[in-house]
Amino acid sequence: MDHIIKAIHKYQSFAISSHRNPDGDSIGSCIALGLALKKLGKSVTYIMDDIPQKFEFLDEVKNFKVDASEHFDVVVCLDCSNIAHLHNSQDLSNGDLIINIDHHISNTNYGGLNYIDSVASATGEIIYELICKLSIPIDKDMAVALYVAVVTDTGNFKYSNVTYKTHAIVSELYKISDIYWKINTIIFDQNSYEGMKIIGKSLENLYLTHENRISVIALSLEDLKEYDNVDLEGIINYARDIKGVEVAVFAKEVEPNLFRVSFRANGDYDVSTLATIYGGGGHSKAAGCTIRGNSLKDIMNDITHNIAKDLQ
Amino acid sequence: MDHIIKAIHKYQSFAISSHRNPDGDSIGSCIALGLALKKLGKSVTYIMDDIPQKFEFLDEVKNFKVDASEHFDVVVCLDCSNIAHLHNSQDLSNGDLIINIDHHISNTNYGGLNYIDSVASATGEIIYELICKLSIPIDKDMAVALYVAVVTDTGNFKYSNVTYKTHAIVSELYKISDIYWKINTIIFDQNSYEGMKIIGKSLENLYLTHENRISVIALSLEDLKEYDNVDLEGIINYARDIKGVEVAVFAKEVEPNLFRVSFRANGDYDVSTLATIYGGGGHSKAAGCTIRGNSLKDIMNDITHNIAKDLQ
Structure with missing residues (x-):
């Protein structure tokens, strides 16, 4: 984690990506980290496609790109256990350094820097801790993105992957915003006919x-x-x-x-x-x-x- | 709250009751407080009926009584906003003191001692704090009862009544036991064909x-x-x-x-x-x-x- 923090401070341009068919954890984690990096003055490009419609309420989704041909100092892969699952593995060659952050025990450590915490219920939990360690204040948009990450990967706090840390993090998020019940409805209870x-x-x-x-x-x-x-x-x-x-x-x-x-x-x-x-x-x-x-x-x-x- | 703590230390025999058609919050709160009082060596009688089948996994439910004619030093009414809703308001006359603990803003303060916190998502939140203030260590059975109270009254952490405190308490409960995902399944996901x-x-x-x-x-x-x-x-x-x-x-x-x-x-x-x-x-x-x-x-x-x- 310390190496990742040093790399974030050292480099300027970041691409952030995740696995194909992104879920709430990959989308929320990418956005939370992206917003945090922007607060540090970094240039951030999200490379992600096929966002489920229910996550489009997240403002930052409108900045998502399907592809990018430019060069990046760093490509950050979140919640993606294997290069083969990456949205577009071609993108990796555009980066000098690959940072791989994930909570899947099956992660193949394909990055130049790898941080895998398989006890974390969601990659969002790890991103929360990373942002705290970077001493970046979590604003409402970041808090909502982190909530989306955790609430989706825990099946709304139902699964056996939930720990005391999951609820402790969400408790901190509730100190920042109070609209989570609305977000919860959007994600879980707004079905189509x-x-x-x-x-x-x-x-x-x-x-x-x-x-x-x-x-x-x-x-x-x-x-x-x-x-x-x-x-x-x-x-x-x-x-x-x-x-x-x-x-x-x-x-x-x-x-x-x-x-x-x-x-x-x-x-x-x-x-x-x-x-x-x-x-x-x-x-x-x-x-x-x-x-x-x-x-x-x-x-x-x-x-x-x-x-x-x-x-x- | 301090008066309630003094009364708990002073008296010996307690009846604990709640509203008719008890829900997870009333059942869980009564059990958690009952187990806590037993740890203090008090005599505890639960007066409650018509327990939904899904809560029967809670061991203490087998000690529930429909009625009680004996005298109690204290009758504790939990999660019950109005005497008219009590399981059996007759029971109140069997107690020297009525302690009324609730989170409904409509509570009529019918007790000799009343503690109403309408910001609490569940009466279980208040009982958690009361047990902490009594310096009684929370064991696994008490933790599960408190989880049941909170998870049901918040619609599995979905409703707008959830606060940072709700998740902070549940985080503490996760340090005591790790079977909550099983409890959650019993309460919410065990449907019949x-x-x-x-x-x-x-x-x-x-x-x-x-x-x-x-x-x-x-x-x-x-x-x-x-x-x-x-x-x-x-x-x-x-x-x-x-x-x-x-x-x-x-x-x-x-x-x-x-x-x-x-x-x-x-x-x-x-x-x-x-x-x-x-x-x-x-x-x-x-x-x-x-x-x-x-x-x-x-x-x-x-x-x-x-x-x-x-x-x-």
């Missing part, structure tokens, strides 16, 4: 199997045809949050006979091992893979059979 | 009207026939939490041609006035009524027409 309808369709398709220990939601292209741009990200939670369910499976057909499959575990079952069978990966509680096949039903049967083999 | 299916059916029936400013979910006896004992309480939130919706309506047929209707407001619209038109009542943001009629469609049209008249 189409989003609600596809949840309804998903729950219609929901079924339990193997003594109700496995839940499945599968959506075919036919099911999805009226819902082109609808965010399906949280739907697997409806399958996971059923009493007695140990593993939840969510599958969507992304093109004919190609299925994107997600897994969630409630108990001790490790879904990352399961995902590996199908060439995917992830964490023990959340993983995914892509499967090609003719029949959604056969694929689901194969998956649930593989899960059931390992359920105690 | 039937509960999920009826949400699916509800979302299938969901529609928007009057420039998408009003959302409606209506369930007929036919829709409900497979879901006899399913809790429908939270379903109206799916109608409320749609971007742009100002008023949400949820109707269920409770017997042929008799409809129980609930209203929720997102914005400034006062649904209690609307409910009054149909002989019902409630608060400005949440109200309800019972309507008799032949056609669910006609009733919904009449209601949405009445709402639309008053939308700005």
